[in-house]
Amino acid sequence: MTETVPGWLSPGELESARSRMPILYVDAVPVRVDDTGVVTHVGLLLRIGSDGTVSRALVSGRVLYQERVRDALMRHLEKDLGPVALPRVPTSPQPFTVAEYFPAPGVTPYHDPRQHAVSLAYVVPVAGDCRPRQDALDLVWFTPQEAASPQVLQEMTGGQDVLLKQALAHVGCLP
Numbered sequence: 544m545t546e547t548v549p550g551w552l553s554p555g556e557l558e559s560a561r562s563r564m565p566i567l568y569v570d571a572v573p574v575r576v577d578d579t580g581v582v583t584h585v586g587l588l589l590r591i592g593s594d595g596t597v598s599r600a601l602v603s604g605r606v607l608y609q610e611r612v613r614d615a616l617m618r619h620l621e622k623d624l625g626p627v628a629l630p631r632v633p634t635s636p637q638p639f640t641v642a643e644y645f646p647a648p649g650v651t652p653y654h655d656p657r658q659h660a661v662s663l664a665y666v667v668p669v670a671g672d673c674r675p676r677q678d679a680l681d682l683v684w685f686t687p688q689e690a691a692s693p694q695v696l697q698e699m700t701g702g703q704d705v706l707l708k709q710a711l712a713h714v715g716c717l718p
Contacts, residue, residue: 569603569604585686587601589681630668638664640709641663641664652702
């Protein structure tokens with residue numbers, strides 16, 4: 544079935560595009576901050592993969608044709624965290640890094656067997672009530688120290704553990 548929403552590709556069109564060119568994504572690390580702007584907690588989703596494995600994940604998704612990066616961030620944050628998460632995405636967001644996912648493992652720390660993807664990665668403070676939606680089973684808030692622990696990082700796949708450590712370093716919270 545072909546999607547009728549502008550900017551969406553049919554499954555066949557998406558597969559064809561993924562085999563020919565990099566696809567633009569956004570990754571978001573949702574955080575809670577105190578009154579001084581210091582990160583106190585990091586939100587990680589609990590997801591079931593297509594192969595049935597359970598893993599921790601960041602908010603992530605494609606940027607649609609003619610969609611602003613800021614709008615894509617807002618759309619994916621709402622999709623994964625719920626409509627009252629109240630993310631504070633700046634008017635002109637700047638990524639803390641660019642992650643390049645390859646279908647062949649080992650090219651970079653990031654791996655996506657489906658495609659070559661380039662992802663702009665952001666740390667996004669959220670102030671509202673977060674309730675996981677879509678394919679997320681749960682959202683767990685960790686202190687930065689807990690999030691950086693080997694136990695939590697080993698539950699992440701595709702290099703998102705590396706991305707999480709980069710985010711924590713970017714906000715000065717890597718223990």
